[in-house]
Every structure is written in structure tokens, then in C-alpha cells.
Amino acid sequence: MNESKFKIVNTNLKGRSLVANKVIAIDEVILEEAPFVCSQFSWNKAYGYLACENCMLPLETAEQNVRRLAFDPSIILPFPESDPVIHLQQKFVQCQECSLKFCSTECLEEAKFKYHSIMCHALKPNQPFDSINEIWKKMHYPPETTSLLLILRIFAMVKLQPEYLNVFGEFCDRSKNDDLRICHKILGKKFSEQLSNLHQALIQLFQGEEILSRFLTVEGFTQLFTMIGTNSQGIGTSPFANWVRNVSELQSLSEKQSKELDEFIDTVYATFDNTVGTFLNNEGSGLYVTQSKINHSCKPNAEIRFPFSNSKLQVVALREIKPDEEICISYLDECQLDRSRYSRQKYLQENYLFLCDCEKCQEEVSQADETSDDDVNDGDDNMDTDDD
Numbered sequence: 012m013n014e015s016k017f018k019i020v021n022t023n024l025k026g027r028s029l030v031a032n033k034v035i036a037i038d039e040v041i042l043e044e045a046p047f048v049c050s051q052f053s054w055n056k057a058y059g060y061l062a063c064e065n066c067m068l069p070l071e072t073a074e075q076n077v078r079r080l081a082f083d084p085s086i087i088l089p090f091p092e093s094d095p096v097i098h099l100q101q102k103f104v105q106c107q108e109c110s111l112k113f114c115s116t117e118c119l120e121e122a123k124f125k126y127h128s129i130m131c132h133a134l135k136p137n138q139p140f141d142s143i144n145e146i147w148k149k150m151h152y153p154p155e156t157t158s159l160l161l162i163l164r165i166f167a168m169v170k171l172q173p174e175y176l177n178v179f180g181e182f183c184d185r186s187k188n189d190d191l192r193i194c195h196k197i198l199g200k201k202f203s204e205q206l207s208n209l210h211q212a213l214i215q216l217f218q219g220e221e222i223l224s225r226f227l228t229v230e231g232f233t234q235l236f237t238m239i240g241t242n243s244q245g246i247g248t249s250p251f252a253n254w255v256r257n258v259s260e261l262q263s264l265s266e267k268q269s270k271e272l273d274e275f276i277d278t279v280y281a282t283f284d285n286t287v288g289t290f291l292n293n294e295g296s297g298l299y300v301t302q303s304k305i306n307h308s309c310k311p312n313a314e315i316r317f318p319f320s321n322s323k324l325q326v327v328a329l330r331e332i333k334p335d336e337e338i339c340i341s342y343l344d345e346c347q348l349d350r351s352r353y354s355r356q357k358y359l360q361e362n363y364l365f366l367c368d369c370e371k372c373q374e375e376v377s378q379a380d381e382t383s384d385d386d387v388n389d390g391d392d393n394m395d396t397d398d399d
């Protein structure tokens with residue numbers, strides 16, 4: 012399916028781009044892809060968001076999830092049969108060595124083959140990977156944007172199968188100055204000291220690993236960081252959201268039952284607002300070989316979805332796409348997309364190192380260069396990062 016609907020072309024302005032080969036209908040799946048590598052965020056994991064170590068499928072039932080996030084062990088979820096986790100639970104397994112949890116024997120075997128056979132022992136409390144993860148957690152608080160676990164996983168993959176190094180050539184790279192700018196953004200003001208601590212810890216851990224030496228120089232390490240920052244895709248899975256989607260499609264409910272169900276769901280989300288706020292999902296990030304070649308537009312014609320409730324993504328058309336039209340997604344979330352041209356461009360420039368000149372930015376070219384009110388009200392939290 013992936014090949015025929017689009018081609019990958021190279022342009023001077025944007026580098027590689029995905030371009031439609033034929034008419035793509037609204038809601039049509041353009042591309043389906045599993046990540047080359049993915050990982051849950053460190054704090055997300057530490058706070059008890061339970062996901063398969065390999066594919067991020069939720070490992071809590073929707074009821075367990077709601078009870079945990081609402082801090083209320085008495086909540087009972089109606090229609091438990093609409094919770095996919097209940098039907099998958101019997102397949103969940105633990106690694107015999109380290110006790111980490113996986114959604115199936117197949118996922119555990121895939122993880123062992125790709126990286127887990129190396130990371131297994133070293134991830135135990137107070138063991139080397141775990142200690143580095145603790146350094147990382149002190150540097151990078153929620154909301155998390157990237158993951159050291161992803162880097163550790165990449166190192167383990169390359170050590171196990173050096174040919175994986177070739178795959179990294181698939182992701183777009185930047186110049187040295189750009190690397191430092193992005194690292195600054197990810198780590199905040201004291202980035203140089205923090206980066207150097209992390210870097211030293213990694214050198215100690217991987218000393219003598221010739222195959223990894225290119226990542227262990229300061230330049231190589233910042234470059235890897237930047238490659239991940241500009242190419243990775245956020246992943247979110249939620250057992251409660253899956254349950255909500257399934258019960259919303261139940262045909263057999265009376266009007267009264269539907270109304271009660273809607274009220275129940277609204278109450279749960281209102282409770283979450285007071286307990287965990289927006290931290291509802293199992294969150295992480297991944298690198299996808301083909302999806303990472305899709306450029307940004309502030310008026311995108313496609314979006315990313317996670318319909319399988321794991322790290323396998325779909326790129327879906329938001330409107331009809333004509334042959335030879337570029338397929339674009341938005342690198343900004345919905346809130347950010349509503350902000351001024353100036354704010355959007357500033358964020359994209361700082362995080363993805365390009366000046367956006369999409370259709371929407373062109374339409375708004377006469378707008379004054381002003382930061383959106385929302386940015387100012389938020390203390391510019393999400394869009395401006397001089398002071399992270």
C-alpha cells in the first residue's frame with residue numbers, strides 16, 4: 012500500500028518531500044508504518060503509565076487507567092467488553108530476566124532481537140542504563156519532548172546489528188551550529204553542563220565500543236540529539252480513550268443509556284482536569300523511516316493517527332489530495348496552529364530550523380510580527396523557548 016500512493020522527491024527548499032502519485036480521497040490512509048525505533052518517555056514511565064516496552068500498547072485496563080488517573084479506586088467502568096485490553100491481557104508477558112512488561116511473546120522476542128538482550132540487565136535499578144536515565148530525568152521534566160531511552164535503545168540496536176547504522180542515513184541531518192541550537196532548546200539554559208554530564212556518563216557506559224564511537228564525540232552526540240529532535244514523532248496511547256471510542260460506537264444503547272454514558276465520560280474527563288490535567292496518555296516518541304520525510308504545513312492536508320493504540324502510525328488525508336500535490340502534516344499542535352504567523356514561524360524556526368512559507372503563512376504575510384496573546388498568557392511556554 013505504501014509505495015503506490017506517493018513518491019519521495021527532493022527539492023532545494025525543503026529537502027525530501029512526499030508527493031501524491033494519484034488522487035487521494037479524504038480520510039484515505041496514505042501510509043501505515045511501524046517505527047524503526049520508539050520508546051516511552053522516562054517520566055511518563057516513572058509515573059506509572061503502563062505500556063508495552065516494545066510497541067507502547069497500553070497494559071492497563073481502561074478501568075485501572077481511570078482509577079489511577081482520577082485517584083479513585085472505586086470507579087467502575089460500564090461495558091468492560093468494549094475495552095480492548097481486557098481481550099489482550101492473557102497474552103501479556105514479562106521478561107524473565109528484568110521483569111519489564113510486553114504485550115505479547117512476539118513483542119518480547121522482537122525487542123530481544125533488536126535491543127533488549129543488551130538493555131535487559133543494565134536497565135535494572137542502579138544498573139548503568141538506569142543510572143543514566145536518572146541523570147536524564149533530572150534534566151528533562153514533563154511535558155517531555157524527547158527521550159534518552161530512545162538514544163540508549165538506538166545504541167543497543169547498533170551494537171547488536173551494526174547495519175542499523177545505515178538506516179540513520181535516512182533521517183535528515185543538520186549543521187554543527189544547528190545541532191547546538193536544538194540541544195539548547197531541548198535541555199534549557201544550562202545545556203552545556205547538562206549535556207556534558209550526560210555525555211560523560213554515556214562515554215563511561217559505552218567505552219571501547221568502536222561501532223558507537225561516532226556518537227560518543229561531543230559533536231556526534233549533539234548531532235544525534237538534533238536528528239532525533241527534528242525527525243521524531245510523538246506517540247500517545249490511552250486505554251480510556253480506546254474504551255470511549257468503542258462505547259461511542261455501540262449501536263444497541265437506548266437514548267437514556269447513551270445520555271448517561273456521555274455524562275459519565277464528561278465527569279471522568281472533568282475529574283482528570285483536576286487530577287492529572289493534560290497528562291492522560293502513555294507518551295513517547297519514535298523514528299519512522301518514511302513518515303519522517305513528510306514536511307510541515309500550517310494548513311496540512313494529512314494528519315498522523317495511532318488507530319491500533321500502539322506505536323504503529325497511519326498518515327490519513329484530511330481532504331482530497333491531487334496528483335503531484337505535496338503531502339504535508341502539521342508539526343504544531345492544534346493550539347499552536349491557531350496562533351499568529353509570527354509565533355508559528357518562531358517555533359518552527361527554533362525547533363525544526365526552517366522558515367515556514369506554507370499557504371497559510373503566505374496568506375497571512377501582511378500580519379504584523381506579533382506574538383499571539385496565547386503565547387504571552389502562557390508565559391510563552393510552548394511556543395517560545397528562550398528560557399526553558
Ligand SMILES: C[S@@+](CC[C@H](N)C(=O)[O-])C[C@H]1O[C@@H](n2cnc3c(N)ncnc32)[C@H](O)[C@@H]1O
Pocket residue numbers: 024025026027028182183241242303304305306307308363364365366367368369
Ligand atoms: C522530519 S524532516 C522532513 C523531511 C525532510 N525534508 C527531509 O529531507 O528528510 C523535518 C525537516 O524538513 C524540513 N522542512 C519541513 N517542513 C518544511 C517546510 N514547510 N519548509 C521548509 N523546510 C521544511 C526542515 O529542514 C525540517 O527540519
